[in-house]
Amino acid sequence: MKSGSKKCHSCGTMTQTPYKYTIVPAKTHGTIPVYNKAAAKERPNRETLKGDMKVTVNYYCDEGCYEKTPPQVSTNQYAI
Numbered sequence: 001m002k003s004g005s006k007k008c009h010s011c012g013t014m015t016q017t018p019y020k021y022t023i024v025p026a027k028t029h030g031t032i033p034v035y036n037k038a039a040a041k042e043r044p045n046r047e048t049l050k051g052d053m054k055v056t057v058n059y060y061c062d063e064g065c066y067e068k069t070p071p072q073v074s075t076n077q078y079a080i
Contacts, residue, residue, distance in 0.1 A: 006059040010069040018059040019066055025052060 006018040024046075046055045060066040 008061045009058040023056040
């Protein structure tokens with residue numbers, strides 16, 4: 001197995017070039033924060049966040065494998 005391989009969420013095979021599907025939780029509309037270019041470099045990895053800000057990343061072999069078993073997306077609204 002080569003480094004950088006990812007396991008398919010659907011069939012379980014390993015692939016070098018996976019199809020990446022990211023689920024980002026929705027936020028309720030509110031005030032938009034002011035963009036700070038210096039703070040953009042200090043942001044944490046989105047996969048390591050906790051609570052309402054956490055994203056889910058699923059890897060698939062290709063789009064065909066994704067279409068066979070798409071992930072279950074929650075319809076809950078998250079509050080800030």
